[in-house]
Amino acid sequence: MIEKLHDHLMKELVHNKQIDTIFVIITIVFNLLMLGINSAAQSSKDYSLIIVFFVLLLIVNFVTVMVLLKGKNTRQKLLNGLLMMYEDNNLGKYYDKSIIKNDNSRYIFQIIAIVSTSAAAIIIPIILKIVYKGNV
Numbered sequence: 001m002i003e004k005l006h007d008h009l010m011k012e013l014v015h016n017k018q019i020d021t022i023f024v025i026i027t028i029v030f031n032l033l034m035l036g037i038n039s040a041a042q043s044s045k046d047y048s049l050i051i052v053f054f055v056l057l058l059i060v061n062f063v064t065v066m067v068l069l070k071g072k073n074t075r076q077k078l079l080n081g082l083l084m085m086y087e088d089n090n091l092g093k094y095y096d097k098s099i100i101k102n103d104n105s106r107y108i109f110q111i112i113a114i115v116s117t118s119a120a121a122i123i124i125p126i127i128l129k130i131v132y133k134g135n136v
Contacts, residue, residue, distance in 0.1 A: 002085065002089065005085065006082070006085065009078050009081055009082050009085075010082075012074075012078050013075065013078050013079070013082075016071050016074055016075050016078065017075070019067070019071060020067070020068055020071045020107075020110070023064045023067050023068065024064070024068070024110050024113070024114065026064075027060060027061060027064040027114050027117075028113060028114065028117050030057075030060055031057065031061070031114070031117035031118050031120070031121045032117060032121070034053055034056075034057045034121040035117075035120055035121040035124060035125070037053060038050055038053050038054070038121060038122075038124075038125035039124060039125045039128055041053070041125070042125045042126075042128045042129040042132070043132065050125065054122055057118060057121055057122065058118070061114055061115070061118040064114055065111055065114060065115070068107055068110055068111055068114075069107075069111075071107070072103070072104065072107040075103055076100060076103070076104070079099065079100050079103065080100070082095070083095055083097065083100075
């Protein structure tokens, strides 16, 4: 029974990481795409399109950050469960507890990457609009 539980927890950890990776990659690509679109659209006199893209960008990034925070929480619970199982079976000495801290750092860096690309996708078109005053 312990082996089945261990396999289940490990599968959940892998699944959790895959979902997080997919969200991070898609969101960063989306942010870079929005950077290009908003930079090109900055020459337009119509601000409504840029505003719609900014709002969409904020929504997508907000959802991704929330998914990552939930993923972090889930991953920490799964790792804690594994750690308890290892300790109950006198295997705790083989599990380095710093893995949990490393995972927390990884999530922070992923969120920083998402927020940074999102900020760039908003700030760069605004700077271009100011510098070129919409006349490219």
